[in-house]
Amino acid sequence: DTEVTQTPKHLVMGMTNKKSLKCEQHMGHRAMYWYKQKAKKPPELMFVYSYEKLSINESVPSRFSPECPNSSLLNLHLHALQPEDSALYLCASSQETQGAGTEAFFGQGTRLTVV
Amino acid sequence: AQKITQTQPGMFVQEKEAVTLDCTYDTSDQSYGLFWYKQPSSGEMIFLIYQGSYDEQNATEGRYSLNFQKARKSANLVISASQLGDSAMYFCAMRGRNSNYQLIWGAGTKLIIKP
Secondary structure, three states: OOOEEEEEOOOEEEOHHHHHHHEEOOOOOOOEEEEEOOOOOHHHHHHEEOOEEEEEEOOOOEEEEEEEOOOOOEEEEEEEOOHHHHHEEEEEEEEEOOOOOOOEEEEEOOOEEEE | HHHHEEOOEEEEEOOOOOOOOOOOOOOOOOOOEEEEEEOOOOOOEEEEEEEOOOOOOOOEEOEEEEEEEOOOOOOEEEEOOOHHOEEEEEEEEEHHHHOOOEEEEEEEEEHHHHH
């Protein structure tokens, strides 16, 4: 099973709303990632969790707040977003963060629209 | 600097023909991994194939093969007997120590299979 599950698939939120994106994997992977992807562009790394601890924050604005409650779950809490934050948000997992040969498996993504 | 270059923004291919998607890379790492991902319009990022820098054989996975030419720093994806379902965006990516083992992505190639 190489499945990473993301919910919701689509989300429309106002600039004053608070919402959360959820990601789950049951592959026993110890590394989980959030990416942001704009249309026709490659994904941009936002956050990396390794063994449930935040190991990389790519200077993401504080209106995005990640959380890793356990080794299978990853959340992204959203608050006071801007229209330019509208994008596809992808979650991924891999066995570990180190190692050149570690493939990452991605979820279906959440298409976020900020109005 | 780590860099992935995909020079074909878009390609049209007749169904059942073979197609080659180009990818060149630049790295000073001795050990690195090269990956190809497929992203249909639905948004999911699907892992296709992996090639390690020390692998002497070209990787193959079903209809996908990776034409790895280390001296030329190229890692082209070959899809044999293309199908309509192969229409998607394809990304080449690399991971190595100099990128802190995070994926470095190419700009992508949009492949359209014509019936």
